[in-house]
Amino acid sequence: MTNTQIRITPLLPELRTWATELITEHWVSPMIMSRFVWFDTRELPGFVAYYQDQPAGLATYIIMDGECELITLDSLVENKGVGSALLNAVADVSRGANCRRMFLTTANDNLRALQFYQKRNMRIVAVHKGAIDAARNAEKDIPLLGYHDIPMRDELELELQF
Numbered sequence: 484m485t486n487t488q489i490r491i492t493p494l495l496p497e498l499r500t501w502a503t504e505l506i507t508e509h510w511v512s513p514m515i516m517s518r519f520v521w522f523d524t525r526e527l528p529g530f531v532a533y534y535q536d537q538p539a540g541l542a543t544y545i546i547m548d549g550e551c552e553l554i555t556l557d558s559l560v561e562n563k564g565v566g567s568a569l570l571n572a573v574a575d576v577s578r579g580a581n582c583r584r585m586f587l588t589t590a591n592d593n594l595r596a597l598q599f600y601q602k603r604n605m606r607i608v609a610v611h612k613g614a615i616d617a618a619r620n621a622e623k624d625i626p627l628l629g630y631h632d633i634p635m636r637d638e639l640e641l642e643l644q645f
């Protein structure tokens with residue numbers, strides 16, 4: 484079913500500042516560590532979701548070595564299909580680039596994201612033990628406690644194989 488209130492566009496230069504502010508607000512810094520590797524989201528391609536013609540979500544990703552890693556996914560208007568539309572856009576670009584898989588990591592406390600991705604056919608394929616602790620060693624503002632007051636320590640890797 485198509486959702487006519489949502490429009491997806493590539494992340495264009497005029498929305499770069501907006502994107503960097505959004506990522507910094509949600510994830511402490513535009514530098515994101517995943518699997519002990521740092522990514523500078525200011526240099527990554529992405530997609531913006533518009534809901535009722537307002538920017539309402541952002542995905543950033545990287546395609547490397549025949550795989551696509553989703554680095555950030557943020558919805559500003561939840562439960563309207565924005566996150567799904569962005570995830571689909573990244574999956575489509577991955578398939579178009581002949582990637583073997585699209586994958587991501589999420590913190591162990593992020594039960595909402597774990598539900599969201601698994602309901603969209605993504606499988607948990609690895610645990611990166613201590614990955615959040617490692618990121619916090621470099622970026623002290625990453626909190627100790629996350630959603631539901633769960634200590635944030637590890638990353639779970641989820642993938643969708645093509």
Ligand SMILES: CC(C)(COP(=O)(O)OP(=O)(O)OC[C@H]1O[C@@H](n2cnc3c(N)ncnc32)[C@H](O)[C@@H]1OP(=O)(O)O)[C@@H](O)C(=O)NCCC(=O)NCCS
Pocket residue numbers: 555556557558559560561562563564565566567568587588589590593595596598599602
């Ligand atoms: C996880 C996240 C990206 C989901 O985004 P979202 O925009 O709420 O996602 P959607 O609206 O597509 O789907 C969420 C739910 O809304 C429901 N929904 C979608 N469109 C809907 C509509 N038009 N009307 C009613 N419900 C709808 C979906 O069924 C879905 O439920 P489900 O996950 O139980 O299947 C969002 O919660 C978020 O940004 N979280 C904070 C950042 C984060 O954790 N990012 C992931 C880190 S890796």
